[in-house]
Amino acid sequence: HRHLLGIEHLAPSDITAILDLADTYADLNRQSDKHGTALAGLTQINMFFENSTRTQASFELAGMRLGADVMNMSMQTSSVKKGETLIDTAMTLNAMHPDLLVVRHPHSGAVDLLAQKVNCAVLNAGDGRHEHPTQALLDALTIRRAKGRLHRLNIAICGDIAHSRVARSNILLLGKMENRIRLIGPPTLMPAGIADFGVEVYQDMAAGLEGVDVVMMLRLQKERMDGGFIPSEREYYHRYGLDAEKLACAREDAIVMHPGPMNRGVEIDGTLADDINRSVIQDQVEMGVAVRMAAMDLLARNLRNRAAA
Numbered sequence: 001h002r003h004l005l006g007i008e009h010l011a012p013s014d015i016t017a018i019l020d021l022a023d024t025y026a027d028l029n030r031q032s033d034k035h036g037t038a039l040a041g042l043t044q045i046n047m048f049f050e051n052s053t054r055t056q057a058s059f060e061l062a063g064m065r066l067g068a069d070v071m072n073m074s075m076q077t078s079s080v081k082k083g084e085t086l087i088d089t090a091m092t093l094n095a096m097h098p099d100l101l102v103v104r105h106p107h108s109g110a111v112d113l114l115a116q117k118v119n120c121a122v123l124n125a126g127d128g129r130h131e132h133p134t135q136a137l138l139d140a141l142t143i144r145r146a147k148g149r150l151h152r153l154n155i156a157i158c159g160d161i162a163h164s165r166v167a168r169s170n171i172l173l174l175g176k177m178e179n180r181i182r183l184i185g186p187p188t189l190m191p192a193g194i195a196d197f198g199v200e201v202y203q204d205m206a207a208g209l210e211g212v213d214v215v216m217m218l219r220l221q222k223e224r225m226d227g228g229f230i231p232s233e234r235e236y237y238h239r240y241g242l243d244a245e246k247l248a249c250a251r252e253d254a255i256v257m258h259p260g261p262m263n264r265g266v267e268i269d270g271t272l273a274d275d276i277n278r279s280v281i282q283d284q285v286e287m288g289v290a291v292r293m294a295a296m297d298l299l300a301r302n303l304r305n306r307a308a309a
């Protein structure tokens with residue numbers, strides 16, 4: 001593959017290859033010397049048109065640990081503020097010969113469009129409510145390390161599915177790897193036609209969580225609700241917020257996940273989120289660096305192979 005735009009384009013063997021390499025980078029990241037050379041000589045530009053803590057920091061660290069020259073464009077102070085378009089901005093940076101462009105954008109499809117205009121490899125760091133492929137890959141690696149496998153698991157994804165690119169990429173990935181997926185949330189936060197994706201849909205947390213191996217919580221994404229129905233946080237927490245009582249419906253060894261940023265007391269109880277016997281939220285963050293190192297390493301190998309051909 002030339003780019004990493006979505007899980008949609010990956011075969012199960014691609015996913016396994018990225019996770020296997022990421023496992024080796026997870027080991028490297030626990031050493032005192034974390035340096036590799038896979039991206040030596042290459043230039044990586046991070047363009048985040050939307051806020052980020054985890055994704056931006058981990059892409060930056062991943063590039064630096066593998067020897068790339070990494071530049072973070074500050075979109076808030078760029079000429080986008082003077083009216084320059086996304087494509088003109090990308091073409092301007094393209095003229096500086098980057099090798100890897102990491103892009104987050106509020107509009108679904110914007111990163112795909114940009115990838116058609118530039119010469120370098122493009123990695124989607126989240127586009128609107130469309131895809132967030134490296135998040136699904138780091139979630140998959142976290143699950144595989146915690147459960148010892150990434151197939152035939154019962155996985156519940158709970159909350160605001162309709163506005164979530166994380167849910168969409170996870171549904172695609174976990175489905176490709178032959179897991180059983182349950183979506184739990186109010187009908188107002190469930191996308192139309194979602195049952196066609198081979199998932200089971202529940203409105204009731206207790207029923208949906210019954211016997212699952214993995215519980216993945218999502219944030220209410222108010223910034224994408226476009227003035228539509230926004231549930232009251234108190235009512236939402238009562239019905240859909242994960243606490244020890246609701247988690248008791250899942251398997252005794254079920255793990256709790258959240259992509260972050262999390263709103264404690266809205267979709268998840270803070271004490272449960274911090275319970276290292278159940279929560280793998282910090283492991284997800286750790287695996288984020290390893291997965292992004294692996295994804296950029298594999299794209300860089302393709303760049304070098306194409307250049308040599």
Ligand code: CP
Pocket residue numbers: 051052053054055056126135259260261
């Ligand atoms: N999970 C995630 O994408 O977090 P950030 O928005 O902080 O990057």
